[in-house]
Amino acid sequence: MKEYRDILCPVCGCLCDDIEVNVENNSIVKVQNACAMGASKFLNFSKERLKNPLMRKNGELVPCSLNEAIDHISRALVKAEFPVIYGFALSSCEAIKVGIELAEEIGAVIDNQTTVCHGPGVQGLQDIGQVSCTLGEVKHRADLIIYWGSNPQDAHPRHFERYSLLPEGRFRGGKKDRKLVVVDVRKTATARMADFYIRIEQGKDFELISALRALLRFEDIEQEQVAGIPKEKVEELAEMMRSCEYGVIFFGQGLTQTIGKDRNGDNLFALVRDLNKFTKFLVMPIRGHYNVTGSNEVLTWQTGFPFGVDLSKGYPWYNPGDTTVVDIFRRGENDLTLVVGSDPLAHLPRRATMHILEHPLFTIDPSMSLTAMASNVVIPSAFYGLEAEGTAYRMDGVALPLKKIVEPPEGILPDEEILRRILEKVKEIRGK
Amino acid sequence: MELIIKNGIVYDPLNGVKGEAMDIYVKDGKIVEKADGSKAQVIDATNMLVLPGGVDMHTHFAGPKVNLARMLRPEDHYKDPQRKRGVRRCGTGYSIPSVFTTGYWYAEMGFTLAFEAANPPLKMMHVQDELNDTPLIDKGAYPVFGNNWYVMESLSKGKIEECAAYIAWVLSAIKGYAIKVVDPGSVEEWKWGKGQIGDMDKQVENFGITPKEIVRGLAKVAKLLNLPHHLHIHTNMLGNPGNSEVTLETMKAVKDLVTNGELLIHMAHLQFHSYGGKEKDWNSFRSGSEEIMKYINKNPYVSFDMGQIAFTDTTTMTADGPFEYNLYEITKNKWMNADIEFETGSGIVPIEYKRDNFVHSIMWAVGLELALLSKDLWRVALSTDHPNGAPLTFYPRVISWLMSKKARERVLKLIPSSARSKTLLGSIDREFNFEEIAIITRASPAKLLGLKEKGHLGIGADADIAIYDINPKALDPERDYRKIRKAFRFAKYTIKDGKIVYKDNEIIEHFIAKTYWVNPHIREDLYNYINSELERNFDKYYTVKISNYKIPEGYLVKSKRIDIITKL
Numbered sequence A: 001m002k003e004y005r006d007i008l009c010p011v012c013g014c015l016c017d018d019i020e021v022n023v024e025n026n027s028i029v030k031v032q033n034a035c036a037m038g039a040s041k042f043l044n045f046s047k048e049r050l051k052n053p054l055m056r057k058n059g060e061l062v063p064c065s066l067n068e069a070i071d072h073i074s075r076a077l078v079k080a081e082f083p084v085i086y087g088f089a090l091s092s093c094e095a096i097k098v099g100i101e102l103a104e105e106i107g108a109v110i111d112n113q114t115t116v117c118h119g120p121g122v123q124g125l126q127d128i129g130q131v132s133c134t135l136g137e138v139k140h141r142a143d144l145i146i147y148w149g150s151n152p153q154d155a156h157p158r159h160f161e162r163y164s165l166l167p168e169g170r171f172r173g174g175k176k177d178r179k180l181v182v183v184d185v186r187k188t189a190t191a192r193m194a195d196f197y198i199r200i201e202q203g204k205d206f207e208l209i210s211a212l213r214a215l216l217r218f219e220d221i222e223q224e225q226v227a228g229i230p231k232e233k234v235e236e237l238a239e240m241m242r243s244c245e246y247g248v249i250f251f252g253q254g255l256t257q258t259i260g261k262d263r264n265g266d267n268l269f270a271l272v273r274d275l276n277k278f279t280k281f282l283v284m285p286i287r288g289h290y291n292v293t294g295s296n297e298v299l300t301w302q303t304g305f306p307f308g309v310d311l312s313k314g315y316p317w318y319n320p321g322d323t324t325v326v327d328i329f330r331r332g333e334n335d336l337t338l339v340v341g342s343d344p345l346a347h348l349p350r351r352a353t354m355h356i357l358e359h360p361l362f363t364i365d366p367s368m369s370l371t372a373m374a375s376n377v378v379i380p381s382a383f384y385g386l387e388a389e390g391t392a393y394r395m396d397g398v399a400l401p402l403k404k405i406v407e408p409p410e411g412i413l414p415d416e417e418i419l420r421r422i423l424e425k426v427k428e429i430r431g432k
Numbered sequence B: 001m002e003l004i005i006k007n008g009i010v011y012d013p014l015n016g017v018k019g020e021a022m023d024i025y026v027k028d029g030k031i032v033e034k035a036d037g038s039k040a041q042v043i044d045a046t047n048m049l050v051l052p053g054g055v056d057m058h059t060h061f062a063g064p065k066v067n068l069a070r071m072l073r074p075e076d077h078y079k080d081p082q083r084k085r086g087v088r089r090c091g092t093g094y095s096i097p098s099v100f101t102t103g104y105w106y107a108e109m110g111f112t113l114a115f116e117a118a119n120p121p122l123k124m125m126h127v128q129d130e131l132n133d134t135p136l137i138d139k140g141a142y143p144v145f146g147n148n149w150y151v152m153e154s155l156s157k158g159k160i161e162e163c164a165a166y167i168a169w170v171l172s173a174i175k176g177y178a179i180k181v182v183d184p185g186s187v188e189e190w191k192w193g194k195g196q197i198g199d200m201d202k203q204v205e206n207f208g209i210t211p212k213e214i215v216r217g218l219a220k221v222a223k224l225l226n227l228p229h230h231l232h233i234h235t236n237m238l239g240n241p242g243n244s245e246v247t248l249e250t251m252k253a254v255k256d257l258v259t260n261g262e263l264l265i266h267m268a269h270l271q272f273h274s275y276g277g278k279e280k281d282w283n284s285f286r287s288g289s290e291e292i293m294k295y296i297n298k299n300p301y302v303s304f305d306m307g308q309i310a311f312t313d314t315t316t317m318t319a320d321g322p323f324e325y326n327l328y329e330i331t332k333n334k335w336m337n338a339d340i341e342f343e344t345g346s347g348i349v350p351i352e353y354k355r356d357n358f359v360h361s362i363m364w365a366v367g368l369e370l371a372l373l374s375k376d377l378w379r380v381a382l383s384t385d386h387p388n389g390a391p392l393t394f395y396p397r398v399i400s401w402l403m404s405k406k407a408r409e410r411v412l413k414l415i416p417s418s419a420r421s422k423t424l425l426g427s428i429d430r431e432f433n434f435e436e437i438a439i440i441t442r443a444s445p446a447k448l449l450g451l452k453e454k455g456h457l458g459i460g461a462d463a464d465i466a467i468y469d470i471n472p473k474a475l476d477p478e479r480d481y482r483k484i485r486k487a488f489r490f491a492k493y494t495i496k497d498g499k500i501v502y503k504d505n506e507i508i509e510h511f512i513a514k515t516y517w518v519n520p521h522i523r524e525d526l527y528n529y530i531n532s533e534l535e536r537n538f539d540k541y542y543t544v545k546i547s548n549y550k551i552p553e554g555y556l557v558k559s560k561r562i563d564i565i566t567k568l
């Protein structure tokens, strides 16, 4: 039996790096320190996995060889006029690099899951700037922690324990020294732990943030209620924010995927910026997939833009709403889709997915998904952080090493290698 | 692979070559005495200027804050898209170019080595990721230590050896090259929302140590560790009127540590630290270059890089979080902040330097004055603190200002007369010659970095060579400063590791060159002590495991390890 320590958990953006794993006969038999989501991934990932490349023949997906699959995808990529490559939040940064090179080679649009989760937050960052920090800063200093439209108790179970409310930091002794505020439309598991819970009316985030900003300018609020919240409570929240020593807001998709979207991001970032006139205040998105942050980072350092990058012009172009996949799909502009570790048919709006199915669709994924089932070719890939190593970025931008602790099934390669083979094949075909 | 560069007009200050027509022989990436003429590729460099590859010792081109700046500013990229062409990968500029574009731009200018100037150890894997992706230049990175808890705590207890051992451990663990200090003490206080510390003798809250003691302590550490580059410091009060006093105080604070005429302290982007006037009184803002240079000229333990600004839209980025907040308050531009647990902070604010702005135009003059007033260019390096003062593509412009009084006067005429009277520049006649330019862009920075194989064209040097299509013998730089600019912006040939990588406006190779880092060897008992201290406390300090904080040498695409025998 082999015992591994300090393993990264390849599930959510917390990217906990203290997991202990026992491996026997190339299978994981014991997991320690992980949350339920993490433990389940470590113990069960291999159960429902794809083992063979598949190709659609006479309407049905049937097993084929890897070379056949790569050859088919490469030829289609070369032929396509406006291909889209989408995914990467569950890939390593090394794989993302190859994905970008492939997109550049064939003149594709390359986009990642940011486009449907925290894209509006990124746009807020681009409009206002983001006052932020690493998670350890919160652990050491924060006395006011606000979760806004995010529910870490369910989606990021160890966020409290490792990074925010509970850890003992240099200047804070844990929960007793901190106040927890939750802003949400529902009394979630996180909200139930709050010292101060604000039930906000659905879609009224912009209104509440504006009221808080007005109060910080010492203006009066005339209405009795803001966003369904009694005025006094809003005033109390503003006072809490102004008078804390070190405050932080963790926001989730409850803010970015509701009415207002990027305007909410703008306003929230401006609120936090303004609070720094009074005290130290920071803001951070709670990112979902374990390497969605890395996909933004790599795309940015190679092209200048974090998501939705159109490389069809021979240089990078970015215009959210235009070059982002949901909008491209909705307009039915693309004539090929290559999906890497994502399930857009399950997650994107119907009006967008309709058009994906009209053209060749290829999927690289360790497991079967709705998108894989509808694809023309499916290539199974290795699980990063379990069967393959690479780099991933935590939600606060700390890069960490994903490790390989078991061997993938025979013939199963990581995304990086599959994409590299496709890239080489594409170059070979185009060279002729 | 052999190469002969025939009959070029060579300036090689480290070897005393001053504009002689000569041949240079290259074999297997090195300069050699003689190559076999029949097999070698020959470049006819007749009437062309031949220099060692350019060395940028202070630039911000890779890593977390640079990438946040890229993310912050799509508008910066929209105006400067970079097309894919042949081996040349696509990308974007303008002030925060993407990684490939950065490498290509350096190559276009004949630069072959650049050091990333401020890096949080915790995010060093990100830095290495981008260095691994930056083509055609050798590079390295300076981790920041001036607000590091371990450093402040060990120094406050007077434990210099322990501090040195800790820094040796970190440099080796994360593959850093030198000790960088940024606004000592202030960044820790900024994490509580407090401003820059202007009093070098004020105790840093919670840490019982003063900025002056941090600087002294780290200067001692750099000596103890025998690091190839001395202490690299961005001192307190960057950007403030009257800050030349703090700058002088910083330099004086380590003077008594000199034992053998050695270099002890490198003042980063000195322009930003050389202002006269009264604190907070922008009307009193004036050049402080004269008193600063009077001191530096007399004190050979100090070196500096210019931190020149140019009038353009650029992006400021620094570990100096409190400074960036001030800049946000002044400009109301977009503002990013990214504090790093245990170690440091950082901030980003875009800025447009304007010729008709009183303060900006004085800043422009100050940078040039510092270089022009220097009596020892071997302690001076050209920089714009890319992109803080201007994007790296402005180096040729800075060169032309240094070489031509006429070029300077053209700008001086356009700045407000109220500003002109606060500067010395108009009264300085000095014009640098090609040798002096070769010193401050090649020989001196290579020497200051302690890299013996760089910055010259002697036998055994790395074959990093720039060939420019100007004839220094036939050109009057004073009059023809525009030709100077053009020639230095686009070299005729750039040779990296003996390969022609750029020629006639085309990038013809794309490969990843070396990453320099130091591996200081310390006594085993000291190493074990530090290692066990860190293993015991790491979970308390950080939110990552110690094993995941370390970066294996194999992570670097092309590692250039420098093993150091220290005094420990």
Ligand SMILES: [Zn+2]
Pocket (backbone or CB within 6 Å): B058, B059, B060, B117, B118, B268, B269, B385, B388
């Ligand atoms: Zn700098």
